Amino acid sequence: MFTISQLFNYIQSDLGNIITYTIEHAQLVGLAILIAIIIGVPLGIYLTTNEELAETILQIASIFITIPSIALFGIMIPILSNIGQGIGFLPALIALVLYSQLPIIRNTYTAINNVDPNIRDAAKGIGMTNFQRLIKVEIPIGMPLIMAGVRTATVLNIGIGAIAAFIGSGGLGVLINSGISRGNTNMVMTGAIFVSILALIADFLLKWIQKKATPKGIQ
Amino acid sequence: MIEFQNVSKVYQGDVKAIDDINMTVNDGEFVILLGPSGCGKTTLLRMVNVLESITEGDIRVQGKSSKELNPIELRRNIGYVIQSNGLFPNMTIEDNTMIVPDLLGWDRKKKRNRFNYLMDLVGLNPDDYRKRFPHELSGGQQQRIGVIRAMASDPPVMLMDEPFGALDPIIRHRIQDEFLAIQQEVKKTILFVSHDIDEAIRMGDRIALIREGKIMQYDTPTEILTHPKNEFVSEFVGQDRVLKSMSLYSVQDLVDAFNLESSKQEVADTKMIHSDTSLRVAISMLLNQEADQIVIVDQQDNQLGSLTLNLIEKFLHREVKGKER
């Protein structure tokens, strides 16, 4: 059990570490999201040209995302330990990138697919190439939905990133992990609170960006 | 019978939607509430089945004040049809149609018979549609189901809020005719909201023309067309009201008005027109065929006289423009 004042005392005394863990956490999630966007957005766009594959990929991704993260780690450790990377940053990063794929691919695919066919026709009509149409018309119009996918993925990843601490990825989950093994409730609570705040801030920030990214005309 | 007695409605925020309305809809009468958008038609209609509360005054349906009755019971005895049909997407056509009979505890056989009867009435094969769902039907079919659903428990009174408003003109026209034929058979007391003067003229026994919550004129279509009570009415009816009114008269009315008698002259090559044709058709025949006169005949092909543009003009002067109250 804990008291508020003890909690504050702990946070004050260990602030340096807490900040380090927070930064570590943000770095892991940030890098994972960046890679996920680089893979997922082009893939989502490509899938709009291949309905068969889109159905397959979205189906696979939606089954994959139901796999509990701790179970995925449990499966990945034996596999990746074949290349000497069973625990640590890399398996965590791979897992986070994989979990981000469904929200990012699905939202990109839907965003581009949902662009009003009339608008698309108009763009064709004034002589835009496919690529110009994509860059100048379809992506800007689909931006809010794509960003919503990125937001979902980020919030999800912050949570999974906390669990990844158990396989040695660092981050705020370390506080929860060590707190539990040392029986230090204040440490556990601090980890829980900071990781929640991180998720809430990310959610809020990305919602704001999502709003900013929405073209004025379709707000 | 529906009686409105000094009925007023004030919405929250001091919007006076209905302002002291008095009117009576007689048994078996088809009354249209007509007026521009926002004039209070829907509000007035929804006060009858207490979907909106009555701020002042009283509405009596079949002699009973809605204040005396439990709203649920009252509504089950009043059919209600809305523009966007409001069919339940989760129920089959038969379940949709038979919802009120079901609530009233009818047995299966009675419900089935009633469903079959009503479907026949609107020209849909009961067995083809029984197990289908609303989304498998066209807009016109959905609206027909909406209408017969309201008639399911055979309520004496029906309220209809622009029931055909969302349909395209050709289908709308067909359903209007269909519904008029049904009304000939069932003789319901109907209150029907419309913002379309042509629909009102075609369908209504009487029209209540409403403006800003007040009744401007409550009369038969003929009277509204021929004797608009004030500027608003004549403007709403339109510049072409004389033309519109011509579809209300038949050649026979003209024959009666002038006591025409057959001249019995045998003119070869003349066109003939049946006496039950509307004047609107008659005038276009005269103009299209460049004939000076057409012979009027009855059902048995007896000649009743001859029709000229001149005669029609005289008739219109007398009936539409000239007659003083």
Place this chain on the structure above:
Amino acid sequence: MNAKKTLATTTKIILWLLVIVFFWWALSNHMFSKIVEQPAQFISLLETHLKLVSISAGIAILTSIPLGILITRPKFRKFEWLIVNTANLGQTIPSLAILALAMGFLGIGIKAAIVALYIYSLLPILQNTIAGLDSVNPATKDAAKGMGLTSTQILFRVELPSAAYSILAGVRTAVVLNIGTAALAYLIGGGGLGVWIFTGIQLFDNSFLISGAVPVTLLAVIVDLLFRGLQLLLVPKGLRLARKAAIDSV
């Protein structure tokens, strides 16, 4: 056209091959040995796991659906935004954090685990119940009211059947997330299949890892598929048509 189809089929085949290769590899390296050697232990862990999930998700279903119904009634509508926003906010909080917080307040043990899982399951169901009930066409409700259906009749005959798809989707999400989160319950003394996974991590023992992780994965995936089937089975056909019509018209 055909090349596209081939690509899709190839992707599917490769994926199945990977799954088969994985199982072949895991089996030939005796990674499921814990299940074979200690079947009683396995059954007991599985039982605890299912107990955690069914109790917490069961209570969550029984509380959040009525709460969602209540909050969408005219009397309580004014609180809807509050509940919806709280539910949205609550769902950004990571599962591990909720478990940790529950431990902070309630200490170690199965009770704390059930409370945490309960809270975690509550929100998706509540959110989907409200969204489902809100999406019922107002004209449909108006027509029902105008024909003399009582509010209870409208709720059970029109609103709940119409919201069934959304509510079931919420239940599915909640239960599947719950199965995964229950694997973390070990951390606060809740037991379940997570025991073997965490033991495997601590001992770096592949057979503990696989014997714990694969059953949890299969449990989540199978339950997800079962609920999808249930959605097809329980949702009135007319509504599926309505949804399809709505999607087609976009």
